[in-house]
Amino acid sequence: MSERNTITGPNTSVFYGDKPIRWFVGTVIEKGNDEPRLGRVKVRIEGVHGPDVSNADIPYAQVLIPTTEAGTSGLGWNSALERSATVFGIFLDGKQSQLPLVLGSIPVVHMASATQIAEGVAWSSDGSPGAGAPATVSSAISGPPSSFVLDPNIEYGSNIQYAWSYLRKNEIFSDIAIAALIGNFCVESGGGSPFDIRPSAEGDKGLKRPEDVSIGIAQWYNGTPRQRNLLSFAKAKGGSPFDLSIQLQFVEHEWTTVSFFNLTRLNNYKQLSKATVYVHHWYETPAKVAGAKSIHPDETYASGGDQRLKESARIGYARDVFDTFTRSTPTVGVQ
Numbered sequence: 001m002s003e004r005n006t007i008t009g010p011n012t013s014v015f016y017g018d019k020p021i022r023w024f025v026g027t028v029i030e031k032g033n034d035e036p037r038l039g040r041v042k043v044r045i046e047g048v049h050g051p052d053v054s055n056a057d058i059p060y061a062q063v064l065i066p067t068t069e070a071g072t073s074g075l076g077w078n079s080a081l082e083r084s085a086t087v088f089g090i091f092l093d094g095k096q097s098q099l100p101l102v103l104g105s106i107p108v109v110h111m112a113s114a115t116q117i118a119e120g121v122a123w124s125s126d127g128s129p130g131a132g133a134p135a136t137v138s139s140a141i142s143g144p145p146s147s148f149v150l151d152p153n154i155e156y157g158s159n160i161q162y163a164w165s166y167l168r169k170n171e172i173f174s175d176i177a178i179a180a181l182i183g184n185f186c187v188e189s190g191g192g193s194p195f196d197i198r199p200s201a202e203g204d205k206g207l208k209r210p211e212d213v214s215i216g217i218a219q220w221y222n223g224t225p226r227q228r229n230l231l232s233f234a235k236a237k238g239g240s241p242f243d244l245s246i247q248l249q250f251v252e253h254e255w256t257t258v259s260f261f262n263l264t265r266l267n268n269y270k271q272l273s274k275a276t277v278y279v280h281h282w283y284e285t286p287a288k289v290a291g292a293k294s295i296h297p298d299e300t301y302a303s304g305g306d307q308r309l310k311e312s313a314r315i316g317y318a319r320d321v322f323d324t325f326t327r328s329t330p331t332v333g334v335q
Contacts, residue, residue, distance in 0.1 A: 025045070089103045177267050204221060289309060
């Protein structure tokens with residue numbers, strides 16, 4: 001009977017113990033789809049799997065379990081790791097990096113939500129609710145760093161400037177794609193003076209159920225798994241789901257891990273209005289406008305070419321953002 005795991009097996013003829021050990025930190029993107037009884041996971045590893053590496057090309061990682069489990073013939077418990085968990089491990093094959101072994105997960109610190117902070121409630125050191133939000137918690141969701149070099153001609157607020165520089169930092173999106181995203185965020189969460197996108201924005205309250213609410217710059221809705229994914233992502237990162245940098249990281253995470261959104265198609269657009277409509281329909285998917293057709297019906301999703309809410313406003317904001325930041329791109333303190 002042949003063995004079935006990623007470390008030993010019938011084809012093993014090399015002693016890996018003589019190879020230098022490489023360690024890694026990464027994020028679980030898939031669990032147990034190849035062989036559930038083995039408890040393997042796919043881990044997108046920082047510094048190894050860039051945006052050009054698809055999920056399908058990432059090898060499965062074995063997960064170390066304690067010796068209290070049987071560890072053979074499908075007996076005993078496997079790892080309980082969930083998607084978005086941050087894990088630590090080693091490569092058993094050295095620089096080839098095709099035999100990852102997860103040694104454990106990295107714990108995170110729970111942050112107070114915007115509602116709890118607004119009500120003056122924070123988390124105490126043991127993780128239980130406590131009275132009085134300390135300044136460290138408030139500052140965690142106050143927005144981006146303040147080290148901006150501002151163009152005096154820019155009329156937008158600092159969050160939009162930060163989002164532009166942040167989304168350009170990792171070279172995941174084209175400039176047209178970034179403007180299309182921010183143009184949609186301006187409609188989803190924009191407001192204030194100066195006008196800005198707001199990571200603490202809440203909308204759609206009571207949309208279908210009394211507890212319904214959408215949050216953040218993209219208005220992630222709790223009636224779908226995407227808001228739960230944002231909360232899990234923020235937890236794994238040790239931050240607040242209402243922190244702007246966490247939300248921007250999650251935007252990158254969604255576009256690089258969810259094939260439905262089709263990052264390649266978004267980046268291939270040469271016309272800003274088409275890219276904006278594409279984000280509008282495929283990423284944001286707000287309600288349709290009865291009797292109105294989109295100016296780009298070929299870029300729409302599940303609407304028969306119908307227009308969705310505030311299409312022209314999204315395109316207008318996207319054009320303003322693109323013109324402003326491609327004309328004079330500010331330098332922002334993005335680490």
